Amino acid sequence: MEEEASSPGLGCSKPHLEKLTLGITRILESSPGVTEVTIIEKPPAERHMISSWEQMKKQRLKQFKEFGRHGGSCL
Secondary structure, X not given: OOOOOOOOOOOXXXXXXXXXXXXXXXXXXXXXXXXXXXXOOOOOOOHHHHHHHHHHHHHHHHHHHHHHHHOHHHO
């Protein structure tokens, strides 16, 4: 007997992809008004891209907090 090797990268088996998406495709497909659900597999993001995204979001969160502290009384 041969066992299928399921790799975490591209070319995943459908059961693995179903677990990864928590079954959201089945939920969306059964929702009224949804005509097509497509999942596109992409290679993982590079670490520097993740770091820059996190830094950008952290800075933006800091700006929102400061606005709430200083500009909140204007509303």
